[in-house]
Amino acid sequence: MAAPIAVHLEFGGGAELLFNGVKEHHVTLPSQSEPWDMKQLLVWIQRNLLKERPELFVQGDSVRPGILVLINDADWELMGELEYQLQDQDNVVFISTLHGG
Amino acid sequence: MPAQCSSCTEKRAVLKRPKTGHSLCKECFFWAFEEEVHQTIVAAELFKSGETVGIAASGGKDSTVLAHVMKLLNERYSYGLELMLISVDEGITGYRDDSLETVKRNQQQYELPLKIVSYEELYGWTMDAIVKQVGLKNNCTFCGVFRRQALDRGAVMLKVDKICTGHNADDVAETVLMNVLRGDIARLRRCTAISTSSEGEGVVPRCKPLKYAYEKEIVLYAYFKKLDYFSTECIYSPNAYRGYARTFLKDLESIRPSTIMDIIHSGENLSVREGVKMPVQGTCSRCGYISSQALCKSCVLLEGLNRGLPKLGIGKHHRLHDKILSQQPLTEKEERKLKSVDF
Amino acid sequence: MCQVDEEYQEELERADGPSVSKKCVKCKEASAAVVIRAGDTYCRSCFKEYFIHKFRAMLGKNRVIFPGEKVLLAVSGGPSSCSMLSQVQEGLSQKAHKKLRFSPGIVHIDEGGAVGQSAEERQRKVSELQAVFKATGFPFLILPLEQVLDLPSSVVETALSPLEPPPSAYKAAVDRFNQTSSSDYLPPQEREEKSLPDVQKSHTQLLQQLMGSAKTLTAREDLLNTLRQHLLVHTARTEGYSKLMLGDNCTRLAIKLLTSISLGRGAQLAQDTGFSDSRYGNIISVRPMRDYSAKEIAFYNHMFNVPAVVVASLDTKTSEKASIQRLTESFVTKLQTDFPSTVSTIYRTSEKLQTACRSSSSADHSDRCLLCVCTLDTAVEKASAFQATLISEQLSQTKSLGCRNPGQSPGPVKPESAASTGQCCSSAGGEDCGRATSGGGCCSLTTETTDLKSLLCYSCQLTIRDMSSVDHLPLYILSEAQRRQRRAQMRDEISEFLLDDGDEGIYREV
Numbered sequence: 001m002a003a004p005i006a007v008h009l010e011f012g013g014g015a016e017l018l019f020n021g022v023k024e025h026h027v028t029l030p031s032q033s034e035p036w037d038m039k040q041l042l043v044w045i046q047r048n049l050l051k052e053r054p055e056l057f058v059q060g061d062s063v064r065p066g067i068l069v070l071i072n073d074a075d076w077e078l079m080g081e082l083e084y085q086l087q088d089q090d091n092v093v094f095i096s097t098l099h100g101g
Numbered sequence: 102m103p104a105q106c107s108s109c110t111e112k113r114a115v116l117k118r119p120k121t122g123h124s125l126c127k128e129c130f131f132w133a134f135e136e137e138v139h140q141t142i143v144a145a146e147l148f149k150s151g152e153t154v155g156i157a158a159s160g161g162k163d164s165t166v167l168a169h170v171m172k173l174l175n176e177r178y179s180y181g182l183e184l185m186l187i188s189v190d191e192g193i194t195g196y197r198d199d200s201l202e203t204v205k206r207n208q209q210q211y212e213l214p215l216k217i218v219s220y221e222e223l224y225g226w227t228m229d230a231i232v233k234q235v236g237l238k239n240n241c242t243f244c245g246v247f248r249r250q251a252l253d254r255g256a257v258m259l260k261v262d263k264i265c266t267g268h269n270a271d272d273v274a275e276t277v278l279m280n281v282l283r284g285d286i287a288r289l290r291r292c293t294a295i296s297t298s299s300e301g302e303g304v305v306p307r308c309k310p311l312k313y314a315y316e317k318e319i320v321l322y323a324y325f326k327k328l329d330y331f332s333t334e335c336i337y338s339p340n341a342y343r344g345y346a347r348t349f350l351k352d353l354e355s356i357r358p359s360t361i362m363d364i365i366h367s368g369e370n371l372s373v374r375e376g377v378k379m380p381v382q383g384t385c386s387r388c389g390y391i392s393s394q395a396l397c398k399s400c401v402l403l404e405g406l407n408r409g410l411p412k413l414g415i416g417k418h419h420r421l422h423d424k425i426l427s428q429q430p431l432t433e434k435e436e437r438k439l440k441s442v443d444f
Numbered sequence: 445m446c447q448v449d450e451e452y453q454e455e456l457e458r459a460d461g462p463s464v465s466k467k468c469v470k471c472k473e474a475s476a477a478v479v480i481r482a483g484d485t486y487c488r489s490c491f492k493e494y495f496i497h498k499f500r501a502m503l504g505k506n507r508v509i510f511p512g513e514k515v516l517l518a519v520s521g522g523p524s525s526c527s528m529l530s531q532v533q534e535g536l537s538q539k540a541h542k543k544l545r546f547s548p549g550i551v552h553i554d555e556g557g558a559v560g561q562s563a564e565e566r567q568r569k570v571s572e573l574q575a576v577f578k579a580t581g582f583p584f585l586i587l588p589l590e591q592v593l594d595l596p597s598s599v600v601e602t603a604l605s606p607l608e609p610p611p612s613a614y615k616a617a618v619d620r621f622n623q624t625s626s627s628d629y630l631p632p633q634e635r636e637e638k639s640l641p642d643v644q645k646s647h648t649q650l651l652q653q654l655m656g657s658a659k660t661l662t663a664r665e666d667l668l669n670t671l672r673q674h675l676l677v678h679t680a681r682t683e684g685y686s687k688l689m690l691g692d693n694c695t696r697l698a699i700k701l702l703t704s705i706s707l708g709r710g711a712q713l714a715q716d717t718g719f720s721d722s723r724y725g726n727i728i729s730v731r732p733m734r735d736y737s738a739k740e741i742a743f744y745n746h747m748f749n750v751p752a753v754v755v756a757s758l759d760t761k762t763s764e765k766a767s768i769q770r771l772t773e774s775f776v777t778k779l780q781t782d783f784p785s786t787v788s789t790i791y792r793t794s795e796k797l798q799t800a801c802r803s804s805s806s807a808d809h810s811d812r813c814l815l816c817v818c819t820l821d822t823a824v825e826k827a828s829a830f831q832a833t834l835i836s837e838q839l840s841q842t843k844s845l846g847c848r849n850p851g852q853s854p855g856p857v858k859p860e861s862a863a864s865t866g867q868c869c870s871s872a873g874g875e876d877c878g879r880a881t882s883g884g885g886c887c888s889l890t891t892e893t894t895d896l897k898s899l900l901c902y903s904c905q906l907t908i909r910d911m912s913s914v915d916h917l918p919l920y921i922l923s924e925a926q927r928r929q930r931r932a933q934m935r936d937e938i939s940e941f942l943l944d945d946g947d948e949g950i951y952r953e954v
Binding site: 012013014016017018052053056065066068070073074075077078093095097 | 466475476477478479485523695738739741742743746747752754756760761773774777778780781
């Protein structure tokens with residue numbers, strides 16, 4: 001059993017609009033049999049945080065194209081994307097690049 | 102409340118025209134559809150009286166409607182054209198053999214001469230055999246390149262002056278989008294042209310009389326006229342990338358039906374900056390067909406098939422053309438690279 | 445019919461799976477923080493250097509902005525335009541390596557009235573932006589879009605285009621600048637900022653009526669773009685600026701290019717998406733951010749704390765198929781995920797295009813579109829998509845033109861012919877017929893629409909077609925339309941006395 005972990009989530013670039021306009025969320029992911037990865041985090045966000053229009057945030061089992069993800073201030077493409085295993089106190093940022101300008 | 106025909110204002114409308122939003126009854130639709138093709142032919146001066154015109158016939162909806170309308174207009178407006186059908190037999194069991202049966206029936210219904218040219222006869226390879234060697238990834242490249250030449254060869258055998266193909270407005274709009282997505286500026290510029298002039302020896306001028314006809318209307322025309330056509334998709338699935346463009350186009354059409362024409366308008370009004378490099382057309386030094394390289398694509402692909410190096414024509418291997426021409430053996434490394442095929 | 449009828453080069457490269465390589469490709473020491481494109485991983489400081497360099501390089505390469513010139517930055521508050529603002533700040537700062545040498549100002553257009561925001565929301569956004577702008581020390585203006593209703597007609601008249609400066613002009617300007625101002629050049633002074641003028645409720649209502657008269661989101665977005673552009677150009681002119689800097693990034697421009705094609709704007713593509721756009725004559729728009737992807741900008745803003753203010757737009761939170769613009773955006777971003785070279789390929793296409801020049805620089809402004817001010821692309825050429833659509837319209841609505849007589853076909857259709865049949869209801873599409881039965885006032889409206897059409901480019905005609913009425917268009921547009929119509933009438937009346945065709949000849953001699 002993995003212990004519960006605390007992560008810091010941040011939504012920006014307009015993505016926060018899907019979360020009642022709240023940009024920062026300190027959340028605790030409950031304890032579960034296997035370690036938390038990004039894929040599971042997205043499911044968790046969808047069930048627990050997302051307020052509206054889930055298709056504007058997730059598509060399939062990943063984020064919607066056009067939403068960037070940073071894990072601890074680095075591009076998640078460098079971290080293994082969906083397979084990245086979350087650690088306690090991780091910082092995950094979602095930035096929408098849609099409607100920019 | 103059933104809508105009334107906006108043209109005769111008497112009969113019940115059977116369709117809403119995507120191009121204009123008008124509702125038409127069956128007879129007024131037939132009239133408008135045929136008249137529009139006629140207007141296109143006249144305005145673009147596609148044919149001259151006395152010419153022999155080959156209709157590229159696949160048995161599908163577009164070419165069946167094209168053959169029907171061409172015959173009808175030729176009589177109605179006394180174009181003075183001699184029409185014939187040209188079909189290409191790619192050698193695809195369960196697909197082309199069935200659709201060719203449709204073409205043969207059309208030949209009898211329309212009383213037009215028919216010429217079938219086959220890949221096997223021209224190149225010594227059927228598509229079935231090619232797929233066995235190259236797999237399902239690049240097979241469409243072979244088919245597309247071979248078909249283009251096959252039609253020309255058939256046209257030369259029949260001594261036709263022009264070939265007309267069943268490309269419709271949706272096809273043209275889709276090709277515009279494709280060429281933007283591929284950044285292919287040379288093709289982007291030419292793809293909206295309604296006709297091509299003869300580009301060289303053995304290349305017959307082509308035109309698209311259905312260029313401004315919506316696919317939807319072509320299908321409805323064939324349906325209401327009860328035309329005999331073959332509607333199965335090719336069993337060797339067409340390339341995925343084109344599928345993206347097609348889906349996008351259909352989605353655009355659902356938002357604003359005139360989009361298809363709007364895209365063609367865009368394509369017709371594009372202007373390329375001076376100084377942008379365009380490929381120079383020459384001729385293939387082996388078969389004399391037009392080519393921007395020493396060897397035409399068809400000869401390279403064929404060489405690859407015959408040598409058991411199917412990847413030779415896929416991707417850029419221009420450097421090897423000289424070697425092939427002078428019949429030099431390829432190095433082991435070159436061979437290895439060209440052999441591997443991803444399935 | 446199988447569409448694979450031409451040879452193509454190999455398919456675009458597909459995206460590879462996540463790659464986990466952690467060193468910066470530039471300094472090869474620090475650990476990477478950003479993947480710009482496949483294989484290009486940068487660390488924080490190399491990324492910053494690269495980003496800053498690119499901005500200078502873009503301006504340097506194009507040599508459009510002269511030293512000392514007044515340049516108006518259009519800042520929407522979004523990441524891209526805010527990033528542009530920060531780059532200008534960076535480039536003007538004393539420590540900058542190759543200092544920028546123009547004098548900037550900021551304009552923000554508050555579109556809350558068109559988007560349906562409450563006055564409080566608008567005020568809140570405006571004060572957020574005010575704080576960002578004040579911090580730059582640049583003079584700034586925040587204007588409500590409602591001001592567009594009071595513009596003069598001069599906006600849509602192209603001012604006489606300045607002659608293309610010779611290549612030597614740039615160098616001469618640099619020399620002049622260096623002689624005069626190397627020592628006594630002062631940084632732009634902070635000007636008393638103008639706070640948001642009170643927006644009259646009635647104005648907001650008028651704007652909303654106008655937006656509401658566009659029946660589709662596609663048309664509404666197009667209309668909003670046009671109005672915004674007019675207000676920006678007008679502001680630049682009245683405030684003495686000669687360049688307008690827009691924040692369009694590479695991703696945005698790729699989307700815009702594909703959108704423009706779908707909207708029938710092919711002829712204007714080069715101006716719509718190129719580095720500079722000179723359709724407004726003495727105000728030239730430039731797009732220095734066009735080399736950056738949305739991703740680069742988002743990362744830069746995040747890492748280096750560039751403030752941005754999220755401003756709702758017309759298509760915020762709308763579904764994928766709500767409009768052509770919206771659909772294209774989601775198509776491009778999805779395709780980009782599967783084929784990472786999508787955006788850059790489309791973008792490269794834009795660099796190879798030019799505006800179709802039908803003597804556009806010397807043409808009388810009646811040859812320009814009343815709304816988007818591009819050169820008209822509606823000459824009815826034989827065998828064109830435009831002509832084919834007109835024929836379809838004609839054939840779908842009337843039997844009275846004698847075309848039922850086999851063997852005798854109508855000649856090429858003129859654009860006016862749809863109106864001349866007197867069946868304007870059906871000519872404007874099915875929806876208006878419904879209005880005719882209820883209101884009866886449809887014919888007069890549609891007639892006006894049809895009249896307006898002759899002054900518009902192909903694409904703006906589509907936008908107007910999607911509007912229930914043109915009555916809510918701002919006065920400056922309607923009165924300019926009337927003026928042009930009168931002028932066209934006059935030209936028709938005197939045409940037989942003129943040796944040249946119309947008054948173009950007269951204009952060219954001037």
